[in-house]
Each structure stands twice: as C-alpha cells, then as structure tokens.
Amino acid sequence: MEEFLVYFYQNKGTIFIIVLSIFLGVEVISNVPSVLHTPLMSGANAISGVIIIGGIILLGHTELSEGISLNLILGIFAVIFGTLNVVGGFVVTDRMLDMFKKKKKK
Amino acid sequence: MNITLQDLGITSGDVILEISYLVAAVLFVYGLKLMSHPETAKKGNLWAAAGMGLAMVTTLFLHRDADGKTIGMTNALIVVAAIAVGSIAGAVIARRIKMTAMPQLVSFFNATGGAASALVALMEYSNPDNSSALVTLLGLVIGTIAFSGSMIAYGKLDGKVGDIFAGWVKYFNLFLLLVITVLIVYMLAFDLDPGLQTTLSYVLLVLALIYGIMFVMPIGGADMPVVISLLNSLTGIAAAMAGFIYNNEAMILGGIFVGSAGAILTLLMCKAMNRSLLNVIVGSFGGGGAAAGKEQGTVKEISLSDASVLLSYSQKVVIVPGYGLAVAQAQYVCNDLVKLLEDKGVEVKFAIHPVAGRMPGHMNVLLAEADVPYTKLVEMDDINPDMPNTDVTIVVGANDVVNPAALDDPSSPIYGMPIIRAHESKNIIVMKRGMGKGYAGIENFLFFDDKTRMLFGNAKDTLQALVSEIKEL
Structure with missing residues (x-):
C-alpha cells in the first residue's frame, strides 16, 4: 500500500496530465460534427504517432560500438514505423480535408 | 538566492x-x-x-x-x-x-x-x-x-x-x-x-x-x-x-x-x-439466421426510363449512399445526377447514416471529393422526420442502414439500430449489384416493400445510364 502511495506522489504531475488529457479529448471530440469524423480520426491517428519521439530517443542513444545489434535493428524499425504513422497520417488527413476546402472557394 | x-x-x-x-x-x-x-x-x-x-x-x-x-x-x-x-x-x-x-x-x-x-x-x-x-x-x-x-x-x-x-x-x-x-x-x-x-x-x-x-x-x-x-x-x-x-x-x-x-x-x-x-x-454479427424464417416476397424491378420520369417529376428526392457507392466510385456520377435534377427544380438531399460505409463520416469524405456541398449532406436524425414527405428515396449501395428490421424485428441482429427511414418515403429506388445481403449478412425487407423498385447493376453504370436517360427527357 505504501508503495502505491509513494508511486502516486512521485508521479503526481504525470497523473494530473493523464486525467486532464482524458477530459480534453472528450471535450474536443464531443463538439465535432459527424461530417468530420473520418478526417478527425485520421488526424488523431497521426498524433498517436507521437511515439516517434520515443523511437528517436531510443535509436539516438543506441550503443553502436557493438556493431549491428538487435536493438539497433528494432530501433530503426520503430522509427520507420513511427514516421510512417505520423507522415502518412497527416498527409492523408490533409488530402481528405482538401475536399472540404475546395467547396468553400466556389 | x-x-x-x-x-x-x-x-x-x-x-x-x-x-x-x-x-x-x-x-x-x-x-x-x-x-x-x-x-x-x-x-x-x-x-x-x-x-x-x-x-x-x-x-x-x-x-x-x-x-x-x-x-x-x-x-x-x-x-x-x-x-x-x-x-x-x-x-x-x-x-x-x-x-x-x-x-x-x-x-x-x-x-x-x-x-x-x-x-x-x-x-x-x-x-x-x-x-x-x-x-x-x-x-x-x-x-x-x-x-x-x-x-x-x-x-x-x-x-x-x-x-x-x-x-x-x-x-x-x-x-x-x-x-x-x-x-x-x-x-x-x-x-x-x-x-x-x-x-x-x-x-x-x-x-x-x-x-x-x-x-x-x-x-x-x-x-x-x-x-x-x-x-x-x-x-x-x-x-x-x-x-x-x-x-x-x-x-x-x-x-x-x-x-x-x-x-x-x-x-x-x-x-x-x-x-x-x-x-x-x-456478440459479433453472425449470418442472418434469425430472420430467415420469414417470407421473402418478391422484388420488383424498374426500367431506367420509368426511373428517370419518376425522379424528374418529383419535388423531393433523398439519396442514401452506402459502401456500394464507394466501391463503384460512383460519387462523381452521383453529383451529376444531383445537378441535373436540381436544374429541373427537384430538391435533392443526401441522407448520411452515422455508420454508412466503413468508417464514420466515410460517405461525407467521398461525396466531398465529388464536389457535393456539405450543406446537402443531412444527418440521419435531421432527415428522418422529413422522410414521409419525400417523393423518391434512392438507395445507392446501402443496405443495413435502411433495413426496417432494425425497427420492428426483435429477432434481427441489428434490432435497435437507428436507421434512415427510407421505407416511409413515397417511392424507393434501390440500386444494387444483385440480391446479395448487406455487410452484416441480414435479409433486408425494404427490398420486398410494395413501394420499392430495384435497379440492378453496378452503381456507377446505373447512375450514368440514369443521367443520360434524364438528359434525354
């Protein structure tokens, strides 16, 4: 039990962020018209590619003196996958939204 | 310090x-x-x-x-x-x-x-x-x-x-x-x-x-x-x-x-x-075993010329798009049809079911691609009260989202799902490739309704044929 209390106290900043982010997500989505659900889902999907930062940290600090290690290979894949998610996600969202934009000009 | x-x-x-x-x-x-x-x-x-x-x-x-x-x-x-x-x-x-x-x-x-x-x-x-x-x-x-x-x-x-x-x-x-x-x-x-x-x-x-x-x-x-x-x-x-x-x-x-x-x-x-x-x-969707016992009745087809006349002399037309429209890439032709009908003074709206297609808002994106103004896309809850006043509802490649079994057949797997009440409009034209079941694998009794007429074929080809037919009127 005490372990839990310590854990909570040590990570309280993070826990605050988590709880408030949950409300933020609910609040932002509740106001979106269903017309935009697909681009929104796609955009949110691109943001979930934020794992790329973890990938960069990991690959960036991978020990290279051991030559081609498993960690190096996995790290490279993590960064490639993460970037695919981010870049692909944003580009495809942009493409979807182009269609809404076109109409406005007319 | x-x-x-x-x-x-x-x-x-x-x-x-x-x-x-x-x-x-x-x-x-x-x-x-x-x-x-x-x-x-x-x-x-x-x-x-x-x-x-x-x-x-x-x-x-x-x-x-x-x-x-x-x-x-x-x-x-x-x-x-x-x-x-x-x-x-x-x-x-x-x-x-x-x-x-x-x-x-x-x-x-x-x-x-x-x-x-x-x-x-x-x-x-x-x-x-x-x-x-x-x-x-x-x-x-x-x-x-x-x-x-x-x-x-x-x-x-x-x-x-x-x-x-x-x-x-x-x-x-x-x-x-x-x-x-x-x-x-x-x-x-x-x-x-x-x-x-x-x-x-x-x-x-x-x-x-x-x-x-x-x-x-x-x-x-x-x-x-x-x-x-x-x-x-x-x-x-x-x-x-x-x-x-x-x-x-x-x-x-x-x-x-x-x-x-x-x-x-x-x-x-x-x-x-x-x-x-x-x-x-x-509880995943199975086959439509539950409703299979019911009598199916017969479906009635409509000719292209009858359909074009019916549409041209209507006042209110509602189009219900579904995944079939997406598959056939028929969104552009669909918009041609809308423009043509509007030139004839027909009021045309799209009824968008929240889960039409394979993603929320899937239909909106597709139709937006074909330059359909998003003001024409009406959500289910807003269009349903208007359905009884609608002269013709065209169902293009949609199935489960217009299945009345969701309203009145408790044994149906989709019972309770809100639908677009296409069956309440005065006429219904269903464009479908064949008599296959919807993605959920359930029989749709809308197709056997007295007011329903079927136009079989690929949605794009059918719409194209319909457009040229209306042009010739």
Whole structure:
C-alpha cells in the first residue's frame, strides 16, 4: 500500500496530465460534427504517432560500438514505423480535408 | 538566492527541449480543436503536424540520456535516414491511395503506430535504467494488440481476410486475456533473472499478437468503424505508456488525448448503432439466421426510363449512399445526377447514416471529393422526420442502414439500430449489384416493400445510364 502511495506522489504531475488529457479529448471530440469524423480520426491517428519521439530517443542513444545489434535493428524499425504513422497520417488527413476546402472557394 | 541551471544539473538545451514539448502538446490540442469545423480543419491538421515536426527536431538535437550525453553524429544520421524512409513511404502511400481505400489506410497507419510503440516498449523493458516495468509491459501489450488488430482490420476492409464466427473464439479470447494478465503480474511480482525476463517479454509479445488477431477476427459487418476507432484509441494509450517511461509530457498528453478522443468516438458510434461496446466486441454479427424464417416476397424491378420520369417529376428526392457507392466510385456520377435534377427544380438531399460505409463520416469524405456541398449532406436524425414527405428515396449501395428490421424485428441482429427511414418515403429506388445481403449478412425487407423498385447493376453504370436517360427527357 505504501508503495502505491509513494508511486502516486512521485508521479503526481504525470497523473494530473493523464486525467486532464482524458477530459480534453472528450471535450474536443464531443463538439465535432459527424461530417468530420473520418478526417478527425485520421488526424488523431497521426498524433498517436507521437511515439516517434520515443523511437528517436531510443535509436539516438543506441550503443553502436557493438556493431549491428538487435536493438539497433528494432530501433530503426520503430522509427520507420513511427514516421510512417505520423507522415502518412497527416498527409492523408490533409488530402481528405482538401475536399472540404475546395467547396468553400466556389 | 539565485538558482542557476547548473545547480539543477541541467543545460539551457534541456529547458528549450521541454519548452518545445509544451508547444507541441499545445499544438496537438489546438490542431484537433480546429479540426472540429470544416472551415478550419485543414489548418488544424497542419498545426498538429507542425507540433510533431518541432518535437521530432528538438528531440534529435537536444535530448540527453541518463548519462547526460546528447545524440551522437552517427546515431543522428541513422535516425534521419530511418525518418526519411518512413516519410517518403508514408507520403507516397498516402498520396497514391484511392479515396475508397481510405479506411484501410487509416487502419494500416494505425498498425504502424502500434508496432512502433510495441518495439519501443520491448527494448525499454530490458533497459536497466527503466524503473516503470508495469507501464512498459502494458505499453508492449497494448501496442502489439493495436498493431495486429489493425492489420487484421486492414486485411478485412481490403477484402483479403475473411471473418471467423465461431463460438469458441469468445472463450479463447477471454482465456488469452487472462493468461496475459497473469503473466504480467508474474513478471512484476517476482525478481526474475534478466534472461528469463527478456524471454517472457517475447512470450508476452506473441500472446498479444495472437490476441489482437483473434479480437478483430470475429468482428464483422457494420461494426468495423467501431473497431478501427477503438484500435486508434489503443495506439494512443500505448504511445502514452512509452511517454511515461521517458517522462515525456508531450508523449503522455498526445497519447492520452488521442486515446480518450478515440474512446469517446467509439462510444458515439456504438450509440449510433444503439449497441453497447461490450456487445460489439463479444456478440459479433453472425449470418442472418434469425430472420430467415420469414417470407421473402418478391422484388420488383424498374426500367431506367420509368426511373428517370419518376425522379424528374418529383419535388423531393433523398439519396442514401452506402459502401456500394464507394466501391463503384460512383460519387462523381452521383453529383451529376444531383445537378441535373436540381436544374429541373427537384430538391435533392443526401441522407448520411452515422455508420454508412466503413468508417464514420466515410460517405461525407467521398461525396466531398465529388464536389457535393456539405450543406446537402443531412444527418440521419435531421432527415428522418422529413422522410414521409419525400417523393423518391434512392438507395445507392446501402443496405443495413435502411433495413426496417432494425425497427420492428426483435429477432434481427441489428434490432435497435437507428436507421434512415427510407421505407416511409413515397417511392424507393434501390440500386444494387444483385440480391446479395448487406455487410452484416441480414435479409433486408425494404427490398420486398410494395413501394420499392430495384435497379440492378453496378452503381456507377446505373447512375450514368440514369443521367443520360434524364438528359434525354
């Protein structure tokens, strides 16, 4: 039990962020018209590619003196996958939204 | 008393890095917020992308590991090369894909995000500096499930993977989930030898892979959008778990934000189908066995010329688009028909069911592609009261979303799902390729209605023929 209390106290900043982010997500989505659900889902999907930062940290600090290690290979894949998610996600969202934009000009 | 950065053991670079994360987090939220309106949506997407780009660049240049070292030149080059590969591949795939394949693509990108999270967690688990084993293992499991689940969803939407509707899958999944939970508890509770720990983390990876596959496998039919949204939410949570490992607020906020947004979107979709999330996950749609006993009656066809006359002399026409429209790439011809009818003074509207197509808002995107103004797209709840005043309802490639069994047949698997009340309009024209069942595999009694006439054929060809027929009138 005490372990839990310590854990909570040590990570309280993070826990605050988590709880408030949950409300933020609910609040932002509740106001979106269903017309935009697909681009929104796609955009949110691109943001979930934020794992790329973890990938960069990991690959960036991978020990290279051991030559081609498993960690190096996995790290490279993590960064490639993460970037695919981010870049692909944003580009495809942009493409979807182009269609809404076109109409406005007319 | 002045505290210097040196007293805190940090450099100004560390502070700049944290500030950039703060800016990135704000841009994520601001961007998604802007996306809640069609006019600002594009800008919002760009802001969110800018936030991501900023965080990536500052991490590359300023991040320091536990020993205080920044990323070395060789490592940085490898990172940049990997980013270049991912960026080019991502941009090319996203640019080339057809609009109809959009749901698959989102699912595929979601899978890559899940895979990245799982890989990061897998490697961090064997890192002795990492003190949050629970979060790491959860990140590993959730990321892996998001990956394999999304790949299956991708395969299903692309028609490469079939459904499994076996009763045992349910129990198998529950059992698997239990095994995963027990394994995690075991790995946390005992001080295991590092070699064994690593082995077990791979076992966990494999179990989670299987779970993701088996979790999506039995889910079919109209439930696919819900699953994609749910998996999207999982990827966000997995990214946040990784953020916890690195104490990285931008990752935590971005991940949890997307996780909760995805979760609420999932629930909104379930609500649109009047089903609980549990029901979607556990009680998958089977074949339409329940309603099969009823008499089918006969369907009546309509000729193109009759259809064109009927439409031209109507006052109000409602078009109900479905996945068939997307498959046939008929959105452009559809818009031609709308323009033609409007020139004749007919009022035309599109009725959009929240789960029409394979993703929420799928129809909106498709029709927007064909230049249909979004003011013409009316949501289900707004158009339903108007249906009895509608002269002709044209159902183009839609099926389950207009099936009256959802209203009056308690034995039907889709009973209780709100539908577009096409059957209340004065005439109904159904464009269909054949008498096949809808994605949910249920017989549709709308087709046997006295007021219903069928136009068989590929939606695009049929619409094209209809357009030229009306032009000649």
